[in-house]
Amino acid sequence: MKDLALRGAIYSPVADPFLNPPEDCALYEADGLIWIRGGRIQAVGYYGAISQLLPDDIEIRHYPDSILMPGFIDAHIHYPQVEIIGSYGTQLLEWLNKYTFPTEAKFNDPAHARRIAAFFIVELQRNGTTAASVFCTSAPGSVDAIFEAAQADNMLLLAGKMMMDSHAPAEILDTAQSSYDDSKALIERWRNRGRCLYSVTPRFALTSSPRQLELAAALMREYAEVRLQSHISENRAEVARAAELYPERANYTDIYDHYGLLEERAIYGHAIHLSEGELRRFHETGAKIAHCPTSNFFIGSGLFDIAKTRDAARPVTVGLGTDVGGGTSFSMLQTMNEAYKMAQLRGISVTAAQSYFLATLGSAQALGIADRVGKLQPGYAADIAVLDPRATPLLELRAEAAESIDELLFALMICADDRAVEATYVAGELVHDRNG
Ligand code: GUN
Numbered sequence: 236m237k238d239l240a241l242r243g244a245i246y247s248p249v250a251d252p253f254l255n256p257p258e259d260c261a262l263y264e265a266d267g268l269i270w271i272r273g274g275r276i277q278a279v280g281y282y283g284a285i286s287q288l289l290p291d292d293i294e295i296r297h298y299p300d301s302i303l304m305p306g307f308i309d310a311h312i313h314y315p316q317v318e319i320i321g322s323y324g325t326q327l328l329e330w331l332n333k334y335t336f337p338t339e340a341k342f343n344d345p346a347h348a349r350r351i352a353a354f355f356i357v358e359l360q361r362n363g364t365t366a367a368s369v370f371c372t373s374a375p376g377s378v379d380a381i382f383e384a385a386q387a388d389n390m391l392l393l394a395g396k397m398m399m400d401s402h403a404p405a406e407i408l409d410t411a412q413s414s415y416d417d418s419k420a421l422i423e424r425w426r427n428r429g430r431c432l433y434s435v436t437p438r439f440a441l442t443s444s445p446r447q448l449e450l451a452a453a454l455m456r457e458y459a460e461v462r463l464q465s466h467i468s469e470n471r472a473e474v475a476r477a478a479e480l481y482p483e484r485a486n487y488t489d490i491y492d493h494y495g496l497l498e499e500r501a502i503y504g505h506a507i508h509l510s511e512g513e514l515r516r517f518h519e520t521g522a523k524i525a526h527c528p529t530s531n532f533f534i535g536s537g538l539f540d541i542a543k544t545r546d547a548a549r550p551v552t553v554g555l556g557t558d559v560g561g562g563t564s565f566s567m568l569q570t571m572n573e574a575y576k577m578a579q580l581r582g583i584s585v586t587a588a589q590s591y592f593l594a595t596l597g598s599a600q601a602l603g604i605a606d607r608v609g610k611l612q613p614g615y616a617a618d619i620a621v622l623d624p625r626a627t628p629l630l631e632l633r634a635e636a637a638e639s640i641d642e643l644l645f646a647l648m649i650c651a652d653d654r655a656v657e658a659t660y661v662a663g664e665l666v667h668d669r670n671g
């Protein structure tokens with residue numbers, strides 16, 4: 236692979252703006268250059284300085300009107316649910332039964348899984364998303380299909396087979412033992428292959444027996460490199476049902492905690508209705524949260540409290556997720572927009588720097604991959620989104636009035652979507668070109 240350089244404005248989060256002064260948290264160069272070698276960033280900074288270091292024959296691609304950023308990282312998404320995005324009229328438990336479970340059953344057919352997986356990877360790239368934590372279905376073939384599709388483009392993907400042995404239609408149920416055996420076989424098959432990372436994936440406490448949760452924890456003990464993803468406290472009826480199913484546990488968080496599933500490598504979607512004590516337990520154990528605002532609005536689940544969750548006195552690490560197909564957009568820009576509005580309804584105005592942090596480095600931290608992606612820094616993967624802040628007539632007019640990079644970035648995340656993604660690079664390769 237030949238060296239490549241990308242020139243344009245550069246913006247990259249470098250530290251957590253919820254916990255540090257804003258001036259320490261982002262890199263901005265109005266005329267910047269990223270030098271890419273072997274799929275990684277070799278150097279990044281001011282064009283006038285970095286261009287002096289380049290080999291003579293290097294190709295420089297110039298994006299004079301765009302902003303180069305770390306690719307977005309979607310901390311929570313369901314690829315099998317693409318076809319039911321925007322399904323009408325239900326809240327969580329009815330939504331699962333009416334739309335989700337039937338559509339997931341279709342993935343017992345590997346050909347269907349491959350078709351949707353291919354669509355899904357392209358859609359991520361069209362939206363500037365270069366890494367994601369992906370829920371599959373209970374069918375092991377659904378994991379093979381998404382890892383194969385990701386690997387074809389050398390994408391960093393976390394994914395896992397849904398473990399669910401109770402309270403769902405028989406055609407998508409496994410058993411505690413088969414879920415352990417199938418997950419273990421998938422871990423063995425996919426470990427050390429490209430940029431694929433396995434996530435042990437018990438769906439949530441409502442569809443797992445105590446034995447299945449024990450076996451999920453056993454997998455976490457056996458394999459140091461795997462992650463864990465699940466759901467918690469999204470909807471009031473769900474919280475009540477969890478208490479009915481596990482009456483001996485103090486609260487929803489205590490269910491996962493009791494079975495050894497609350498730990499640094501674990502990320503839980505939603506976490507809207509957690510008590511102070513539960514948040515404290517997340518903080519103490521290092522377990523992470525995926526905030527999924529478009530889903531929470533659409534399914535009517537509630538208002539996640541970003542300020543309380545990230546409270547510097549006991550911060551919980553949070554990433555941003557689309558939660559498609561409960562979520563309504565693949566666009567992390569649109570997801571930032573809805574996260575902003577959700578915080579507004581709680582009296583908090585999240586800044587642009589905080590929003591872009593959550594969508595990149597924050598998600599990377601929440602997924603345990605911040606040592607390789609999430610910011611533009613030498614040694615990091617050249618996973619890059621090229622964003623056009625004048626992509627539509629409205630954005631063009633708005634950009635004219637913007638007086639700072641923060642104002643421009645804020646208008647972009649409120650008003651833009653996939654139309655603003657001019658190009659996407661994965662490990663230094665162009666995988667999406669809006670104009671090409
Ligand atoms: N809780 C358990 N499963 C799911 C799911 O597929 N989507 C959402 N939004 N919540 C869940």
Ligand code: ZN
Pocket residue numbers: 311312313370466504558
């Ligand atoms: Zn989900």
